[in-house]
Amino acid sequence: MIPTQFEYVAAKSLDEALSLLGKHKDDAKLLAGGHSLIPAMKLRLAQPQVLIDISRIKDLSYIREEKGQVRIGSMTTHYQIESSDLLRRICPLLPETATHLGDVQVRNKGTIGGSLAHSDPAADWPAAVLALDAEIVVAGPKGERAIKADKFFVDLLTTALEQGEILREVRFNTPQGTVGQSYVKVRHPASGFAVVGVAVNLSVNGGKCQSAGVGITGVAPKAYRASGVEKALQGNALDAKTLSVAAAHASDGVDANTDLFASGEYRRHLAEVYTRRALGTAVSRAK
C-alpha cells in the first residue's frame, strides 16, 4: 500500500515545531524516526495531511548527566543510546535495551521519544523508563510539564501527551550505590517486538534489596510497573526463593494480551519466567 497524499515540513527548532503543531492541530503528525508512523501510514491506519519533521532539531538530540540526573533528548536515536559510553557506565540498562530493539536500520533511525510517544504495547523503551522511574518532560503551548513514567502510558497507543504537546526529554536520577540492571525479552519471531520484555533496576545493600524498579512490556495493552514484584523484593535478601516469590507477581492485576503468537495465559506465564530470569541476571550483576 502507499500512503495518502500529505505535506512535509521540517521544523528547525522546538518553537517552530510547536507553532506548526498549533496551526495544523489534528491534521498534523510529528515525524521522528518514522519507523512506527510511516508503516502506519502505508497501511492507511494514519492519514495525516501534514508531517512535521522534528528529527532534525539538534537541540532534541543529546545524552548528558547533570546534578545527579541523566537527561536524554527525545530525538536521540536508539543507536546513540546503544553506543553511549556514558550510559554504559552509569546506566547500562538503556544500552542493553537498545540492543534488543529491531535491527540496525531501525536503531539508526528510530528515536526514544518517538517510541515513548507512540506507546506501542510491545515496544521496549517503556519497560526501561518505567524501571528507572523516569520522568517524561513535554513542551506545549502553555510551557513545560514533567510526567512520571507510570502516569505517562495511559492505554494501547495512548499517552498523557495532549494536543499540541511535544515530548522533549526523558530524565531520571542517576542510579546510585550497588546497582544491578537487566533487560530480557522474548522476541516475536517476525516483528522482533517484545512478546514479553522485562526491565529491572535494583539497588542492593548488604545482599538486600534497597530499591527495585521493574517495568514490563508486551504483556498488557500498555507497559506497566510491576509493583507487586517490587514490593516482594523491597528489603529482602535477594536469594533464589525471594526472586521466585516476587516473580510470581509479574502480571498481578493485569489484563493480558492474546494474539496469534501467545495467549494471555501463556503471556502471564512468560512474564513470570522472564521476570525471574531478569531479576537473577540483575542480582548477579550487582557487584
Added chain:
Amino acid sequence: MTDFSIIGKSVALIDSAGKTTGQGKYADDLSLPGMLIGKILHSPYPHALIKKIDSSRAEALEGVIAVVTGPDAPNKYGILPVGHDETALAVEKVRYVGDNVACVVAISESIAEQALDLIQVDYELLPAWFDPEDSMKAEKDWIHPQRPNNIEKDYHHVFGDPEKGFAESDLVLENRYLAGEVTHAAMEPHSTLAAFEPDPQTGKPGRLTVWSSTQVPYYLQHKLSIVLEMPMSQIRVIKPLVGGGFGGKSEVIPLEIIAAVAARKAKAPVKITYTREEVFWAHRGRPRTIIDLKTGVKKDGRITSVAARVVQDGGAYCSYGVVTILYSGALLGALYDIPNIRYDGYRVLTNKPACGAMRGHGTVNVRFAFESQLDEIANRLGIDSAVIRRRNLLKPPCITVNNLRVQSYGLPECIEKVIERSGWMKRKGRMLPGRGLGLACSHYVSGAANSIIRSDMPHSTVNIKIDRDGGVVVYTGASDIGQGSDTMVAQIVAEVLGISLGRIKIIAADTDLTPIDIGSYSSRVTFMNGNASLRAAENVKTKILAAAAQKMNCSPEDIVMRHDMLWKRGTPEPHGKGAEAVQILEKVDTPRGNVQEVSGRVEGQILRGSLQQKRKEEGPKDRMSFEEAVVSAIDFSGALTGTGSYAPPKDARGGAFKGAGVGPSPAYSYSAQVAEVSVDEDTGEVTVHKVWAAHDCGRALNPVSVEGQVIGSVWMGMGQALQEEMVWKDGLLMNPGLLEYKSPSSAESPEVETIIVESVDPEGPFGAKEASEGSLAATIPAIANAIHDAVGVRLREAPFTPERVLAAIRARKQAAKALEITRGADPSAPKVFREHGGSLWYKGKGPERHPDDPARKNGDKALAGD
C-alpha cells in the same frame, strides 16, 4: 572419479552479477512508453453473490482509463485440465476474502488506488466454509456447484494387502498429525506487464507480449490463449529475472491474466504488481493437513503395513489440488520398503485463498507424520532411530508396491553420513537435559514422469546455435527463478563441447524464441531440461566432429574436444585452461526482445578469411581450435545448430490405476538429516543449534548451488516446524504480512552442514537428480524427533510454537504422575497402542458421503477416480 572439466565444479551463477549489482531486471523494473498501472479490488467477504458492480464514479475520476470486471473475460481456466474453475475476475460470485472483483487501470498507482474506493459492489452473503471437516459434510451452498460436498477430489488406493499386513504386525501405532497452512513468501512479489501491438490492418489490439514473474511461461501462454480467445502463436510470454517462486509462481496467478485483459480494454500496456498482502491472498501454498497415520511393524522394526487418511484444506479453487492430494499418497512409497499401503485422500474446498504447489509439493506434511511415527515406533521397540530406517531400506533397482520405479538410491549413504558427522552414536541420549538429537529422512521426484498436460510431446527441448567465432547460444525454455537453471544448462553444454563457460550465452524462457519446456516445478529442470541440453549439445557436437574429422583426416570418434580445443586422441593434450577459466557469462537480460543483435558478429568474418588462407597452406593436422572447427562445420552445412529433447522413459511412468499419473518420476532424490535442538522447559521455546543435512542429488553439477538449495530447504522446513502458520478468523487472514508471518532467513539460520551424496543416476544428465525440494521434508520431523529426545514430548501439530511445546511438556508431567499411580502394564512389551481415540476409518467407508457425490453415484469404479 570421472574427469570433468566444468561439471562438478562450484561456479558462480551466471546471472549473479546483474542481481548483486542491482542491474538485473525483474518484472516490476520493466516499463514501456504509455504504460498504465492496474490495481485490483478484492472481495471483503468469504462467500457472496455479486449482485451489482457500479464503477461509474471510479471511471469518472481523472486519470482512470478503464475498469475491468468479470464479464470482460469470463472464460474459465485453471492449471490442471480437470480443474478449470477460475476466471480472471469474479463472475457472479466471490469465494474468499481477497478474491478478485475488479481492476482499475490508471495513469498512476495512487490514482488507481483512490479509484478502488469509488467502486460500489453489492453483495449477497452466502454461508461460508472454513474447516475442511465441516466443509465436506456440506449439504448445500457449495463453493463450486459442480463439486458436491465441497470435495474437490478424493482417492482411495490400496496396494498389497494392508489389513493382512497389520494383522501380521507386532506393534501398530496410530496417531493424528496436524500441519498448519504455510505459504512461499518469495522475496519478489508477483508482477506482470502486458502489452498489445496494434494490428496494422485493423488498428485493434493484435499480438500480445507478457513479461511476468512466472515459473511456467508456457502454461501462462496457454491459459492466456483460453481466456483472451487468441491463438497461442499470437501471444509471447517472457520471463524476466524472478526473485524466487517455491511453487507460488508455478501456475497462472490472477494478476497475470488480469493485466492482459486490462491492457486489451485500456488499449495500452498495463503493469500490475502485487502488494505483500495480495501475495498472501494469491497464495497457492501448502494446505493445512489432517493426517491419520497408522503403521504396523514386526518386533525387529520391519514395516508390514501403512495406512494414511489425509484431508487437505484446499481453499476456494482447485489449483494443483488434485496433484497435491495424490503426491501425499504416492510418496508414501519410494523411500522405504513398504509392502502394503492403504491411502485415503480428500482434497476439500473451503472459502479461503487456494492452496497449490509449494516446495516439497504434497510430501512434506505426510513425511512429518511418517518420520515422527517411525521414530516413536523405534523408541517403543528400543531400536535406534537410524537402525529402524536401515532395516526398511529398498533394494533398488526395484518397482515399489505402488508402481514407482527406483534406480539410484543414496539413502543408506545419507543416513551413514549424518550419523557419523553428528556424532550420533556417541552423543544421542547422553546430552545435557533439554538438549537432543533427532533424525529423519525424505525424498522427492526429479520431475514428474507424466506431465499435467496430457500429451506425448517431450517435456523439454533445447536448441543450440553456434556462431562463426565459436560463440554458443543456447535456447532453453527452462525458467531460472533463482535456482540456477541457466547456469546448469551452460555447464552441461560447456562440458559436452569442451569449451569455457564464457562462450555460452543463454536465451531462456521466451515463448517466441525458446522451444517448449513445461516449467520450473516438481524439481524437473535439471533432470529434464538438463538432459535436453545434453542431447542438443551432443547433436551439435556430432556436426562439429564430422567437419573436424575431415580436416584432421581421422574418424570423429578419434577426436577429443576439451579446453576449447580439438585434438586427435593419442597426440599430446594441449595446455588449455578451459576449466580454470570459468567466467561469469555475459547474459541477455530482459526484455529479451532483440536477440537479433546477439548474432552477426564481425569477428567471424575476419576469422573466416584468414582461416581460408591458412587452410590452403596447410595439410591435415592433429589439432585445431574450437573456432576453427566451428568454421569448418559452418562451411560444410551453412548454419551450425543442434537440438535435443527429453521425454521420461515408459517404464518410469507408473501404474495403470486412476491417479497413478502422480508420483512416478524418472529418479528420486534422497535426504537424511539430524537436527540438534535445545528446549527451554520453562517456556517451551525451541532453539535449533545445528542441522546436518545429507542429500543425494545423483551428481552435483554445481556443488555450491546444491548446498544453497539444501540450506534453503532446511530454513524453509525450520520455518514450518517452528513458527510459520497462516492463521484465519472467519476466512480473514490474520497475518498477511512479513511483520506477522516470518520465514527464517540467513539471520536466523542455525549452522547447517550440508553433505552431498552422489549416487550417479543412470538416466540423469551426468547422473544428476533433483536438489531443491527433497531436503525440506526431513527438517520438520528431524526437529520434532529432536524435541522428543530433548524433553520427552511428541509434537504432533506443526508449527511447534513455544506455547504448544509447553503444553506438551505439562501434559507429559501430568501423565508421568498418572503412570506412577497406575503402574502394572509393561510399556516395553510390544502391543497394539491406540491414540487419539483410534478412529477406525480405515476399516469402514470413510466419511459420510452426500447422495450427489459423483464418487458414490458411479460406484466402485470412480472410487479412485481421476
